Amino acid sequence: MRSRALQFVLILPLAAFAAEPPEVDLNALRQARQWFAFRDAVQRMAKAPDIVRGMVACRFNDLQGSEEYMLRAAKSGKAGTEIAVAHLDLIFLYMALGRFRTALPHYEAAIAASEPMRAALDGGGLGSLLRTYAQFPDLSVEAREASSLPCDQSRGHLEVPVNLNGVPGKYMLDTGAGFSGVSESEASRVGMRVMETSALRAVGLAGAAGSVTKVGVAERVDLGAIQLRNVPFLVFSDAAVASLHPARGGALGIQVLIACETVRWHRAGYAELGFARPERREAVQPNLYVDNLALRAQVEYGGEKLDFGLDTGTYGSRLHESFAKLLPADVKASGRQDKWRSGGFAGSREYPAITLPEIELMLAQAPILMRPARIVSFPAAWGHGVLGLDVFKGARTVTLDFATMRLTLAP
Numbered sequence: 001m002r003s004r005a006l007q008f009v010l011i012l013p014l015a016a017f018a019a020e021p022p023e024v025d026l027n028a029l030r031q032a033r034q035w036f037a038f039r040d041a042v043q044r045m046a047k048a049p050d051i052v053r054g055m056v057a058c059r060f061n062d063l064q065g066s067e068e069y070m071l072r073a074a075k076s077g078k079a080g081t082e083i084a085v086a087h088l089d090l091i092f093l094y095m096a097l098g099r100f101r102t103a104l105p106h107y108e109a110a111i112a113a114s115e116p117m118r119a120a121l122d123g124g125g126l127g128s129l130l131r132t133y134a135q136f137p138d139l140s141v142e143a144r145e146a147s148s149l150p151c152d153q154s155r156g157h158l159e160v161p162v163n164l165n166g167v168p169g170k171y172m173l174d175t176g177a178g179f180s181g182v183s184e185s186e187a188s189r190v191g192m193r194v195m196e197t198s199a200l201r202a203v204g205l206a207g208a209a210g211s212v213t214k215v216g217v218a219e220r221v222d223l224g225a226i227q228l229r230n231v232p233f234l235v236f237s238d239a240a241v242a243s244l245h246p247a248r249g250g251a252l253g254i255q256v257l258i259a260c261e262t263v264r265w266h267r268a269g270y271a272e273l274g275f276a277r278p279e280r281r282e283a284v285q286p287n288l289y290v291d292n293l294a295l296r297a298q299v300e301y302g303g304e305k306l307d308f309g310l311d312t313g314t315y316g317s318r319l320h321e322s323f324a325k326l327l328p329a330d331v332k333a334s335g336r337q338d339k340w341r342s343g344g345f346a347g348s349r350e351y352p353a354i355t356l357p358e359i360e361l362m363l364a365q366a367p368i369l370m371r372p373a374r375i376v377s378f379p380a381a382w383g384h385g386v387l388g389l390d391v392f393k394g395a396r397t398v399t400l401d402f403a404t405m406r407l408t409l410a411p
Contacts (some may be wrong), residue, residue, distance in 0.1 A: 037103030084114035098139025128198035147224025151271035169249035176311030177253030178293030286405035304367035
């Protein structure tokens with residue numbers, strides 16, 4: 001289910017940030033959405049402004065810090081754009097947590113503070129989305145106990161048993177989905193209430209855009225001993241998801257995964273959810289963040305720290321043109337002209353690509369291999385690439401901890 005994040009990206013200009021060291025341009029990092037580098041620069045500042053500390057907290061799932069810094073920035077009486085950005089970042093954090101009623105007042109405050117914000121967000125349908133979901137209580141965790149579930153990886157996805165409103169099904173765990181998603185017939189099968197909303201511009205794999213006009217809320221979602229209530233879903237037409245295998249009822253996106261708090265899948269064919277985390281004696285920097293409802297991971301190559309999407313909803317990984325600039329000689333010597341085809345609810349599209357035999361990357365201090373390594377050229381590519389499930393096939397386990405925003409691998 002290619003229910004990618006809805007795109008409401010709006011980078012408003014802010015006053016220059018006084019960073020230390022002085023050569024670090026926080027605005028440039030923010031414009032480029034280089035949030036790992038942004039975080040590192042903010043941590044080196046002797047006294048960082050609330051607005052930049054809040055930006056870091058919002059993306060690294062620090063709810064307490066986000067509310068403290070952003071609410072203080074919003075009440076500071078500074079320029080309207082800064083107030084609007086403070087509210088906007090809180091909106092997206094609350095959306096990632098499934099808290100739409102909580103997000104709605106911040107939406108009203110954001111558009112009141114900035115006319116450019118009003119035009120961009122109203123045009124993208126965000127206000128309609130929030131008001132529709134706000135008819136229901138926010139997503140809540142009724143029970144979170146360690147659960148071990150069979151995990152079918154035979155079709156290149158992580159498919160686990162799930163109960164929606166007491167009706168059993170089989171859904172995939174999709175870290176690349178900004179929302180959970182189902183087809184109209186699946187929503188009807190599980191008794192989900194479906195509502196019309198203003199057309200939402202949803203972006204699929206490789207940026208292919210489609211329109212979503214229906215959303216739903218599952219009163220109950222149970223994954224083993226994990227019990228969630230009021231879980232938001234996007235609802236797609238049956239025709240849009242006709243290529244999906246009948247056994248795959250839908251996708252569980254970022255709100256569900258964060259609510260589980262810990263997710264681990266095993267090469268042996270099972271997944272663990274909601275398990276207790278070991279206590280850490282030393283502070284470890286997060287290597288994951290969420291921005292615009294998209295999960296991102298820090299990857300290293302040739303001593304460079306890079307920004308990749310993390311998408312368990314797709315099998316094939318890819319590189320972006322920004323990565324090609326790191327190895328021009330290799331591209332020239334062994335690159336082969338190729339094509340790369342995307343697929344998703346917005347339809348299939350083909351993009352030019354250059355294929356290298358393989359590339360070894362470092363993720364969580366462990367090597368991962370792209371073989372072959374495709375450098376895909378398409379507009380509005382974000383970061384250096386996307387990690388699909390194929391790069392994890394050599395790992396015994398992959399663990400995502402959304403409390404500490406850490407990914408770890410066990411070979």
